[in-house]
Amino acid sequence: MTNAARAADGTPAHDPSRKIVSVSQFVPATPQQVFDVLANPRMHPVIDGSGTVRGELHAPARLSLGAKFGMSMRVRFPYRITNTVVEFEEARQIGWRH
Template structure:
């Protein structure tokens, strides 16, 4: 659901896999195309095998035309939180919370809070609906991937 102040778009799901399995996918930039619900992430251009705070990674993208996007990890706590940004001020954030049954509650957020209000409103109006749909689709793919990677014990 969209934030009423147009600060972000987010969605949450519960994945029947441990946080370590979910985080392993998110912290591996080579797997981002695997879970991308927007259909724009095509391949890794360059970057480390495992992300950490300050890591930079590039990806091939395509939305109409092909382009490359460079990202930097700006928030990081192993198995709990990872966020990156590119040239804009917005961040893609994943927050992981273990559940009592060994699963993980995951919230993905497109965080616009670092922009002034007029820019937040403009970005949200222009890209918000599509971004919300992409977030929801990404969480479905992330759930499928993490549960498959965790194996039968997860499901």
């Protein structure tokens, strides 16, 4: 029997029926430094582990609540995606959706 990775709620960290993936990693940076990277859309290609964020970016220099930003992506075929910041608390929380 193997020990599968588990999320905080005890479910498998990768459960296809929930479509949620959970990963933990230590980052030798302050919370403010991490937030600054996330709030700067020009840094997103650097932190994108999938390699799909590419090309031209249309975005403000720093994200804020309600900000829209778009970028070129590529998964088999090139496409554009536009995101809107839906959660924002300076230095604490940021979230966007498309």
